[in-house]
Amino acid sequence: MKASELRTKSEAQLLQEMNLLKDELFNLRFKQATGQLENTARLKTVKKDIARIKTVLGEMNK
Template identity: 60%
Template structure:
């Protein structure tokens, strides 16, 4: 998910995306623990996507405070 795509979404959609990504990350961690993980790079992608979403949300909050 690119920053441009993230900026086009509303805060409610972003919160929903974060919850979905966290659930997927949990499942991937579970697969890693049991030795069934097929694409370990996906974990890194998900973590970065969550960080990007949180960064955009923080920027929005700070711009609204001014």
């Protein structure tokens, strides 16, 4: 997910997307703790996507 794509979305859409990613991150961490996670790189990408959304939200609130 690119920051330019995120800037075209509304604040409500970004918050919804961030909540979905946080849920996914929780599930990924749970799978990692139980040894069921196969794609460990997904953890990094989800965290970076959440950070991108937070950055765009911060830009909108300025």
